[in-house]
Amino acid sequence: MKKMPVFFAGHGSPMIALERNELTRTFNEIGKKVMDAFGRPRAILSLSAHWYTRGSHVESSPSPRQIYDMYGFPKELYEVKYEPKGFRPLTERVLSLLPFADVNDDWGIDHGSWTVLTHMFPDASIPVVQLSIDGKISPKASYEIGKALSPLREEGYLIFGSGNIVHNLYKVEWENKGGSPAADRFDAYITDAVSRRDDEKVIHYEDHDDAAYAAPTADHFLPLLYTLGASEGEAPFVFNRVRNLGSISMTGYAFGLSLSKGGN
Template sequence: MKRMPAIFVGHGSPMIALDHNELTETYGRVGQAVLEKFGRPKAILMISAHWYTRGTLVQSAAKPRQVYDMYGFSEELYALKYEPSGSAELTQEVQNVLGDAVEVDDSWGIDHGTWSILVHIFPQADIPVVQLSVNGLLSDEESYALGEKLAVLRGKGYLVMGSGNVVHNLREVEWENPHGSAAADRFDAYIKEAVEKRDDEKVIFYHQHPDASYAAPTPDHYLPLLYILGASKGEKPYVFNNVRNLGSMALTGYAFGL
């Protein structure tokens, strides 16, 4: 069995679920590349920024509910359905790997950090999905180390994905700006160079950058990248959707082993 990739996706606004543009077409190409090179994953372990918890939680539901965890958007977005099955086998594998460090919790579901991008990457919703929460109690180094433990799942036919944003600052959104602010551009370029060089310490200790408090005022959207870096230690990335928009959002994605 080929070792599945580990992929971090920048998801941006929930409205990207309804978009048909170069960004979403690239999502589709990434999904197609996975299928062509590796075959269909047994299931996807998705680490979404929108399940940010005290502790590490994993889902076990046979049919996770679709969560519309956003407010004030168009009715069309709330009507969109993406309803994959769960995977009891993957849930058990995660428990085997993480042991007492993980708990099963089905109070959440498949949130927009997951379905807004998977609707383009794997539009048939025919690959099971299990979400793993982002543990807000872990340090940045511990988040990376947890990702290292998840790497073994890739060799068992599971696709490990993270969904967030390298730059995500809702308070500084510029709704009329189709590009990034100067601070967003600087920080995203800094992280991109570090990821490409596999200078993982720079990515882990991102607070050292002068624009870090602007780019990641809260860690929830940034941390999925650390999980994926840990799960792909030493591998060089395929960089996709290297763009910023709304001033304070970066959609840059990284695929390892693709």
């Protein structure tokens, strides 16, 4: 069995679930490339910024509910259905790799997961299990959790992190189709470090002068550290390298997978 890739995707506005543009076409291309090059994953372990908890929790439900954890959007967004099955063997394997984790089925498949996966794997036929992002541990500890999860890749499981390199809803510039100078600087700094696999620099992202602007809370940044740990030493394919609304970065990284076009 081939070693499955690892992804980190910038998910941005939930409206991306309805959009058909270069960003979503790249998501779709990634999904097709996975199926062509690796075959169907047994299941996807999703690390969404929107399940941000105290402690590490993993789902076990055979039919996790789809969560519309966003407000004030058009009716059409709440009609999007993405309802994959759960996969208990993956849940059990995560618990064996993370003995400090526990089962929690109070959550489900939130928009950090389904707005991207609906483009990557549109038919929802691949089971999805979410693992929460632990908000009480250090960035280094988040990276170490990713390392602990890396054996899953040898077992047919795809690891998928969803968040944003830059995510500051307080500084959104509604008329800006690109990024602010601070967003551009921070995104370039992190992408350069990820590309060179200077993981320590990414782990210590708060040392950057623009970190307080780019990541005023850690929830959307930490999924990147989980995916870096799970892909230690592997060079990324950088995709969707754009900023929008001033303070949102859509930049993503694929580890263990190369694409012929799109994204940069």
